[in-house]
Amino acid sequence: MLSAALFLLVLGLVASVALAIASRAFYVWEDPKVLAVTDALPGANCGGCGNPGCASAAEAIAAGLASANICVAGGFEVAQAVGEIMGQRVEEREPEFSWTSCSYGVGNAEPIFSYNGASDCHAAVMLYGGSKLCPVGCIGLGSCVKACQFGALAIGDDNLPVVDYSRCVGCGACVDACPKNIVALVSQTRRIISEYVTDECTAPCQRACPTGIHIPGYIREIRNGNYEEAVRIIKEKCPLPLVCGYICPAPCELSCRRNFVDEAVAIDPLKRFVADHEMTTGKHIDPYKCTDNEIKIALVGGGSEGLTAAYYLARLGYQPTILEAKPELGGILRYVIAEDRLPRNVLDHDIQGILEMGIEANTNVAMGRDFDVCSLLKDGYDAVVVTSGGFDSRKILKPEQERYDAAIPGLFIMLDLLTAFSQREEIHLGKHAVIANGGLKALELARKCRDMGAEIVTIVSDQPLSTLPVDFHDTKVLAEEGIEVRASATVAAMRGIGERMDRIALEDKDLTGDISKKRTIIDADTLIVPAGRLPEMAFVHAAGKPETEGERVRWQTIETFRTFPKGGGYGILSSPEPGRISDSSAVVKSILSGRRLARAIHQNFTDGTITPIPNLVWEAADILDVTEVNGVNPSERQCPTVSDVEGDSKTAWIFPEEYPGLDEPAARQEAERCLQCGLICYDKNT
Amino acid sequence: MEYIVLVISAVLIKNILLAEYLGNCPFLGTSKRMDTAVGMGLAVIFVMTIATAVTYVVQHMVLVPLNLGYLQTIAFILVIAALVQFVEMFLRKFAPPLYVALGIFLPLITTNCAVLGTAILCIRRDMNFPEAVVFAIASASGFTLALILLAGIRERLEISNVPRALRGTAIGLIMAGLMSLAFFGFVGVDGSLKEFIQN
Amino acid sequence: MKALDLTVSPAPHCHCGARITRVSYNILLALIPAMAMGFYYYGFDALRVVAASMGSAMLAEAAIQSILRKPITIADGSAAVSGLLLALILPASVPLYLVVVANFVGIVVGKQCFGGLGANPLNPALVGWAVIRITRAWAGYLDFDLALVNYETGFILQYPLAVLKAQGSAGVAHFSLMDLFLGKQVGGIGSSAIIWLLLGGLYLVVRGVIRWEIPLSFLIGVAVIAGIFWLGDRTSYGSPIFNILAGNVMIGAFFLSTDNASSPVNQWGMLVFGFCCGAMTVVLRSWSIYPDGVVFACLLMNLFVPLLDKIKKKQPLPPALSPVTPPVMSKSAEERSAS
Amino acid sequence: MKEAAHMIVVLVIICTVCGVALSGFREMTAERIENQVLMNVQGPRVNKVLEGSQNDLIADRKVIKIDGQEVLLFMGKKDGKPWAIAYETLGKGFGGDLKVMVGYDIENDKLTGIQIVSHKETPGVGSKVTEDQFTQRFKGIEIDLKAEPEKRLSKKIDAISGATYSSQGVYEAIGKSLQLYMAIKKQDLSTK
């Protein structure tokens, strides 16, 4: 007995003492921070942070190569814990979730062949891009499910991935695993600033709608009787649902697939139905809002565009202030459109809903008279956005005869300038004038500018030289005259100090869509734009932060929208829709402009650059679509079509009195008519 | 030459995993991917060799002289547990690259019954010291071989339409069974080889 | 749009449905002469085994597929090929329940558990055979010398490989190599019909159903290793030619080792695979307790296929048959997606 | 340091307590285990080898010393008189030691039979030596006491094909057993 007890005693002693000694003898110094950070990280090794595993992420954090909040999986708490170890302050990062966009699984979607091979999405996609006719449809073999380290994804009964939001941490492993971009990460911000692209599932109505409302979505909610949810879906893309319900020319209905069978679904009346429902409840349904930040934005112009931009900026957490010259907000909606088309209580309701997002509005203050860009920037606004929209901009630029560049430094409108020249007025153009576009007239104007004292006049055209009038071709001769021609280029930005513009950035326009752009910066005192209306312009402090030179502010413009040339131009003189300068022919179009302005400002303050959107869906984009609809039973539309609309409110005259809208049974019945289309799928049992 | 037969026998015929049923938990756990399989295999070879040698000494220098054979189990497991921890610290100090490669597998090995099993088998089969060491290396190599083969197949099965209920461990077990079946072809090879070497 | 009849088997073997059927039926066709020889020598017993084997293989496939609610694919002939191959390496006298058990285990465990055609890591017919072979209580049924003692065939009723194992090369001196070549030897129903298997195999190679690399390197492997053994000890081991002509080598080289799913995809892999199969065959024959080692050699090498596929970066060989016609989208859809 | 000491003390105490408990348990069971081993391991073999004895073979065992080596001897009695003895010897088989129980008819100097007590041979191959087919062949072979120890068996038994090693191990054990036979026979075979 003794020997056994002694033996185990000795064994235990030897083992523990040896280990105790070894732990000292073999002591390896390890950065206690790395150890502590490794402990704090979740240890799932998901790779969501871009490091191969949690341990290497910890090393990167400890070495200062990564910020404390890189762990998307752990969320704010882990970030805080890590931050505490590292002695950093951690700001809450917006949570992201995995989101799947396909709604017709294999089995419901149109197939090109039956696949029963390797159970892996990548393998399936290698064969003619998968078994679905739809190029962006979910393969349903669950590569995303396998990739998920947190068990948040499963393939549901209809062969589509289902996200368990309680488990999703937004690491993005599934996004990398999906060969079809079906799975995406969304945060509220991402949802607010998203634009439709050609390789995602969009219904034809959705694409036709300039604001991009998820029409099948809200009609489905109407079908289910969830009117509030329907309003919420509409408000995600359109802050003026009731106004749109009354006066929208509804280009969506032209694209409705029901047109192949009978008549389009009454999309717009349905929208008006739910928006009316919201108004009768007297309560505004507030969509989600991001955490507030401290950035103040001034919006000049309280029309639909300004209201929309303010609305989205507020939702993104900014502090927008609307400055309106007129006594009331609403712009054209209030002062131009007849009251019998758009009852004012309707307008007030929608505007009230927008203001409730946390927007300050000052009326009866006019740019050029009460303030200008520089004074606003000086007053502490981080950005000034000109959302003058459809109004005649000369009033803004030239509120008083003797001052030409009071509101926006150095900016002239060609028409004004020509008039002034013809009246032989003295205008100080500075040494270097830049004329944007303008055809043959530009050459004439350039010569006049030279006469007026400008030493160099640069004509910038987004067209290639060969398509310009022949007079422009002999650049050498023109150069001798002091006229420089810059073809295939756009004006990317204006810069200035105080009330003077001093430089203009030009960007070569590459038609192949290459965005590795070449930017040249030239000295310029004057920029002359051709149209009668101002484009949307956004001014910020140069170099991102307020920097004053004496009393004067350094400012620059940012681009309001960027896309590849195929979907439209870029540069500050192109508005969201290509080829036009701020000509919003319908309220839905100005809503789109407003939202894109908000996107640009948000990107400027977060990433610092406005990123282009490749494959943007636009009017003429090539998208796979169906040319016939099979197996759908015709049914009667519940209200008359207001036809011959071309997506232009000027020709659509809808009067609420003779057109009272849908009642609830009719709306429910009408909602049943919707085919719930996807890119090429549709519900064949309707 | 005897050792060749011992090795062939331990790797192919009495494969520790496929015929002796030892070490199945890590076998199924780490055979999903090739790189983890290789790492685990190397760690097992390393630890099993050292553990067998040390426990052999403990058995024959301590337990047998003291007539404490019945404490074999408790003595061995203590020695192995301490040893694994010791090796972990040692590697970390003196061979950091090896530690990085094998480190995460080392704790798994403490509860790997193949290590304790091999140590006990050496004693039960009355091997001498060199035989025990060779046997340990060979057994661990057999483990590694089976692990790598299974990992190759399971990597491929990842993309197959394996019926849902079978996915994961179930199909791993069935595949291990089929591997064991294939290894049955070697039955008798050790005997003939021994004869062959002698002639 | 009408869905095309196109099936994809797990990577790396891509076939469309039509091709599997064609492969299977070509193999069945190539095996007919060997099978006929079996019927000729062993009569109704052989027929009984072949019918039971093919029937139970297809039944097993249909049963498991209906349980798993998958489309039933027995018409593609792959189950029939498995069944037939299994029957051809069994003695004609084997009890039918053995055949049924072997086929059920082979098809269900060896094939369908892994996701069916193309996903099986081992050849299902061989799995079935090995299962009944290692069942000790049933070993007597598979011992050719015991099993075939009651037949009148007109040639020596001794299994050459068993004789070689027991008595060394002196024991097999009285076997004429020509007789062995012509199929006049004891063995499985079809696996002893060497010349007919060779012709059938060559037919498959010519038709492009199987590739030449595996059979050729298999035979070379057998010859080389057997040659080494033979030169080392002529009294115990058979000559290379004897080794090639006796037992399952011929059926192994052309039919058992060339199963699409369980063999490598690239040329080097195939050559190594075939050679190792052949080499392993001779080693197991000489040293293991089983007289013939072909089946176990193939099974063992099947396990190495994923590793062999890593020899070279995966580079699928050009298709042996005419390529699959790509599915055609409707004109409008194609134009739209192109743009 | 204090922490480390605490850990060591706890571990050592646990180890010691376990050691005490185990050795106590061991002492309680030791005798029974010895009996069980005899009953289950040697018992059936001895009974088979010394078939026809009338006594309790396990109870009538004794340990004798030969050249300083202890041998556990089983004795078969007929009508109260010892007629046969059996004891174990080791041979080296293929997988390891083969323990063979060899029984002798001491009146006629014949083998009463052999049984394999334990072995580590390959199942299905070497393990064939344990089967009756092989062990029965040794029954009744006469011993030539005058011959060299290796050649004392009057009849040669063929090895099992495929299990040559295991067969040789059995021969080796029998050979060792025969070497002891004379010395044991001379001992006092009476039991208390």
Next chain:
Amino acid sequence: MKLLRTFTKGLWEELPPFRLVLGLCPVLAVTKSAETGLGMGLAVIFVLTCSNVLVSCLRNVIPRKVRIASYIVIIASFVVMVELASQAFFYKIYESLGIFIPLIVVNCIILGRAEAFASRNGIIPSALDGLGIGLGFTMSLTVLGAIREILGAGTLFGTQVMWSSFRPFTFMVEAPGAFISLGVLLALMNAFSKTQQS
């Protein structure tokens, strides 16, 4: 009520080895017959329950850093007791379980329960947990052993249950049969629990 659940969860929800997929080696090795399976199961119940109780008793005494080592010593002691006891009282089973009795020490289930349950709970729940998990383990082993024994030897607990001319499918008692039958049983469990869920 909670205690009852502590006990019963081992019988189905956390049934080892099928749900926890732990401790597979003995499951494969000792299920050649129902009897050895049962014997192994009983040994595991004993060790699991005793070690759970003891670990639970000592949970406030053992320092964190040496807890695993202490648990191992405790478990190993009980294993040695089982070894001795089985040798003394159930010699046949002791022989057929062979090396797998000492290997109970490294059965992940036992260390796992000690670490996951007993070190955090009181004595009575720990005992019930050990008993429940152990019982579940025994059940699984016995069932698997019975299946393999009936097919592989034609007997159940040593008595002939198949017809006399039955030639046993000895494949089932060989290693491949062990792996495959456990795999198939696991798959059936998965399929069954899935249909139960839906």
